[in-house]
Amino acid sequence: MKKIIYIFLILPVLAMSGFDMVKVNNALLSIKSSSSLKYYSSNKNINITKKLNFTSLEEANIVIFPEKNDNKKMLIVGSYQELRMNKNSIGAVYLKKGRTQIIFVDERLKNNGLSLPVVFQKYVITECQLNLVCLLTLL
Amino acid sequence: MLTAYVALIVAVTYLLHNIESFEMKLKDLLLNQSIDMIDTTSTKIIDRMLIKDPNFVHSNLQDSEVRLKNEKKLSVLVNDDITALYMLFVAQNKLFFLLDTGAVDRGEIGEVFIPENEAYFEEVYKDKKKRTFIQKELGHLGFTLIKPIIQNNQTVGYLVVDYTQKHLSSLSAHIDTIVEVLVVFIFVLMFLLSAYIIYFWYSNYVKYKIYRNPKTNTLNKVYLIDNVDKIDFKHYYVALADLDFFKRVNNLYGQANGDKVIISIIQSIASQLRKEDMLIQYSGEEFLLLISKDKMNERMFQHLLEDIRILIERLNFNIADERFSLTISIGALMNTELEKSLQDCIHKADTALYECKHNGRNTICYFDMTQTKRVYREKLKELIESDKLVCYYQPIRNLTTRKLHHYEALLRIEDGENIIFPDKILPDLEDSHLYSFLTKRVLEYNIKTLRFDPKMRISVNLSADDLVNDTILSLLAQNADLSERMFIEILENKSIDYKKVELSIQKLKLFGYKICIDDFGTGYSNLNHLLNLSVDYLKIDGSIIKEIHHDRRAYSIVKTFALFCRQNDIEVIAEFIDNQDIVDILKSFGVQYGQGFYFSKAKPYAELDKEHL
Numbered sequence: 001m002k003k004i005i006y007i008f009l010i011l012p013v014l015a016m017s018g019f020d021m022v023k024v025n026n027a028l029l030s031i032k033s034s035s036s037l038k039y040y041s042s043n044k045n046i047n048i049t050k051k052l053n054f055t056s057l058e059e060a061n062i063v064i065f066p067e068k069n070d071n072k073k074m075l076i077v078g079s080y081q082e083l084r085m086n087k088n089s090i091g092a093v094y095l096k097k098g099r100t101q102i103i104f105v106d107e108r109l110k111n112n113g114l115s116l117p118v119v120f121q122k123y124v125i126t127e128c129q130l131n132l133v134c135l136l137t138l139l
Numbered sequence: 140m141l142t143a144y145v146a147l148i149v150a151v152t153y154l155l156h157n158i159e160s161f162e163m164k165l166k167d168l169l170l171n172q173s174i175d176m177i178d179t180t181s182t183k184i185i186d187r188m189l190i191k192d193p194n195f196v197h198s199n200l201q202d203s204e205v206r207l208k209n210e211k212k213l214s215v216l217v218n219d220d221i222t223a224l225y226m227l228f229v230a231q232n233k234l235f236f237l238l239d240t241g242a243v244d245r246g247e248i249g250e251v252f253i254p255e256n257e258a259y260f261e262e263v264y265k266d267k268k269k270r271t272f273i274q275k276e277l278g279h280l281g282f283t284l285i286k287p288i289i290q291n292n293q294t295v296g297y298l299v300v301d302y303t304q305k306h307l308s309s310l311s312a313h314i315d316t317i318v319e320v321l322v323v324f325i326f327v328l329m330f331l332l333s334a335y336i337i338y339f340w341y342s343n344y345v346k347y348k349i350y351r352n353p354k355t356n357t358l359n360k361v362y363l364i365d366n367v368d369k370i371d372f373k374h375y376y377v378a379l380a381d382l383d384f385f386k387r388v389n390n391l392y393g394q395a396n397g398d399k400v401i402i403s404i405i406q407s408i409a410s411q412l413r414k415e416d417m418l419i420q421y422s423g424e425e426f427l428l429l430i431s432k433d434k435m436n437e438r439m440f441q442h443l444l445e446d447i448r449i450l451i452e453r454l455n456f457n458i459a460d461e462r463f464s465l466t467i468s469i470g471a472l473m474n475t476e477l478e479k480s481l482q483d484c485i486h487k488a489d490t491a492l493y494e495c496k497h498n499g500r501n502t503i504c505y506f507d508m509t510q511t512k513r514v515y516r517e518k519l520k521e522l523i524e525s526d527k528l529v530c531y532y533q534p535i536r537n538l539t540t541r542k543l544h545h546y547e548a549l550l551r552i553e554d555g556e557n558i559i560f561p562d563k564i565l566p567d568l569e570d571s572h573l574y575s576f577l578t579k580r581v582l583e584y585n586i587k588t589l590r591f592d593p594k595m596r597i598s599v600n601l602s603a604d605d606l607v608n609d610t611i612l613s614l615l616a617q618n619a620d621l622s623e624r625m626f627i628e629i630l631e632n633k634s635i636d637y638k639k640v641e642l643s644i645q646k647l648k649l650f651g652y653k654i655c656i657d658d659f660g661t662g663y664s665n666l667n668h669l670l671n672l673s674v675d676y677l678k679i680d681g682s683i684i685k686e687i688h689h690d691r692r693a694y695s696i697v698k699t700f701a702l703f704c705r706q707n708d709i710e711v712i713a714e715f716i717d718n719q720d721i722v723d724i725l726k727s728f729g730v731q732y733g734q735g736f737y738f739s740k741a742k743p744y745a746e747l748d749k750e751h752l
Binding site for chain 1: 231247257
């Protein structure tokens with residue numbers, strides 16, 4: 001069942017054509033870490049820049065658009081719903097209303113020793129903002 | 140004109156440079172108009188929602204039914220031009236979905252929304268007014284309307300409407316058409332203006348050529364004719380200057396050398412003038428000076444003219460190893476503000492100029508406003524050309540028999556109730572073409588009278604100049620059948636070049652005309668020439684006749700003339716006979732004919748006694 005959901009969630013990402021890949025690359029490149037970040041994605045379209053260190057699934061510590069949940073790796077998922085559901089995901093890249101949405105969850109970045117520079121803070125939300133009940137308390 | 144052109148160039152450059160910005164503004168305008176209906180309707184819907192629910196955002200977040208109702212209400216706004224219509228709320232400077240009318244690609248309640256350009260929302264937040272933005276970054280979208288949701292004077296959220304690219308393209312097509320039309324219009328306007336400017340410059344160039352004498356580069360009479368109404372003559376002093384005896388230069392040294400002299404004189408006059416003054420070559424050697432009254436009083440104007448006169452007088456010309464100088468006569472009018480037109484001013488300056496010519500030339504004469512009795516030449520011309528020219532007739536009688544011999548035709552001009560006598564007009568006409576024109580009119584008048592009255596015998600006065608005038612001679616030749624009844628009196632009041640007139644007199648005598656020398660005994664009378672001319676009559680000047688009975692010199696002069704004429708078969712006529720004493724003396728000298736008030740004053744033809752009939 002989970003596989004079906006994942007496939008369903010990944011489907012929009014497969015198109016890729018609507019993404020602003022420059023923004024996505026810039027956002028991913030801006031992630032700061034004490035250790036080197038190695039990426040993996042089964043979707044070859046995502047590999048658009050040589051600056052990102054892409055490697056095999058085994059060696060990668062960040063998987064973009066994972067086909068299955070991997071508890072050991074950091075994930076960048078393809079939808080908002082997936083971001084909410086999967087606590088392993090540090091962020092999401094997807095299209096909404098024709099706009100490229102790049103979202104990172106602050107707490108999850110920190111848990112993984114990651115951070116984003118100030119200029120990219122617009123992409124960062126908190127766990128509370130992911131939760132509707134919690135979000136109400138912020139108003 | 141040049142300023143207008145530069146302004147247009149600047150305007151066009153500015154417009155072309157800012158065409159993109161202009162296009163955007165135009166798009167904004169059209170976009171705002173195109174969303175007008177949605178804006179109005181959505182305002183009503185949202186206002187109702189906000190009135191009903193003072194805690195609008197909370198209610199929608201908490202209650203799915205409220206949310207569903209509101210989404211339904213908003214969905215009525217969606218049409219084919221809209222790809223998405225949704226509502227966002229703000230929390231911690233981030234945007235989250237509140238309502239979404241879309242069935243697919245829906246924003247979940249509370250789902251964060253990262254806008255393509257945050258500045259759009261910042262602008263709407265700042266102004267609290269709706270805005271439309273063309274989605275340049277998003278090719279598949281046309282434009283987006285962002286409308287603030289204001290509750291309690293706070294922007295709590297935004298209504299976002301994404302329009303299709305198709306709708307924008309349709310608007311853009313209109314905008315492109317408008318911009319293209321505008322650009323074409325500007326270029327057409329520029330072309331037309333350029334053509335007009337070229338025409339303007341060319342016509343100015345042509346005018347420059349037409350208005351200037353090519354030899355002297357001075358404004359000419361054509362300029363004056365074309366601009367006579369444009370010149371504000373009341374702000375100028377007017378002077379007419381004429382080079383004295385300039386024709387002699389042309390005759391002696393040739394036209395080319397004459398032109399050199401004129402150019403030199405023009406340069407000298409121009410050197411005395413200011414920028415605001417005008418020098419117009421009125422005719423070959425006649426110049427019109429329009430001297431601006433600005434910073435020049437009458438005294439300064441008089442000094443200026445005197446300077447010009449002296450300057451010309453002192454100029455020396457060397458042509459063909461001969462050295463000569465010229466003088467200039469200037470007639471001027473200072474009270475131009477009293478005149479009705481520039482033409483009137485010129486006429487009066489011309490009158491003053493003629494005064495100079497009579498006063499010996501090389502002088503400056505100013506038109507005297509009290510000189511009202513003098514009839515100006517132009518007015519004279521009108522009078523001469525009209526039917527106001529008449530002749531009065533004074534009888535010339537045989538002193539012994541008192542029988543009428545013939546009448547002398549005497550010129551009169553009837554100007555209304557006034558009768559103008561020749562002595563008032565002839566001095567003004569000397570040296571002008573009007574003089575011979577006047578003679579021609581007098582001749583025509585008398586020819587008509589002679590043809591009307593076959594028994595009438597008339598003597599007509601001609602000047603020496605008339606005798607060498609082809610028109611006059613031709614007229615007399617054509618009417619030679621009247622020669623037995625027409626006497627030609629040649630005026631003796633100016634020096635006659637007898638050699639010149641001798642040939643003409645011989646012709647007239649061949650035609651049968653009787654020749655009489657008029658006013659003999661004054662001026663340049665020469666008995667030897669009298670014999671050479673073979674005249675028929677001699678009229679002794681009236682100034683001598685009227686003194687004959689108490690002046691011995693006059694007495695002996697007339698006696699001598701009478702004797703001379705009797706010995707040479709010349710009949711004598713005495714004029715100015717006032718009394719019988721003069722008649723008796725004249726008879727004793729053998730003078731045959733006489734005229735004067737003693738017999739009769741001159742009368743119009745209608746009032747004559749008709750004793751000749």
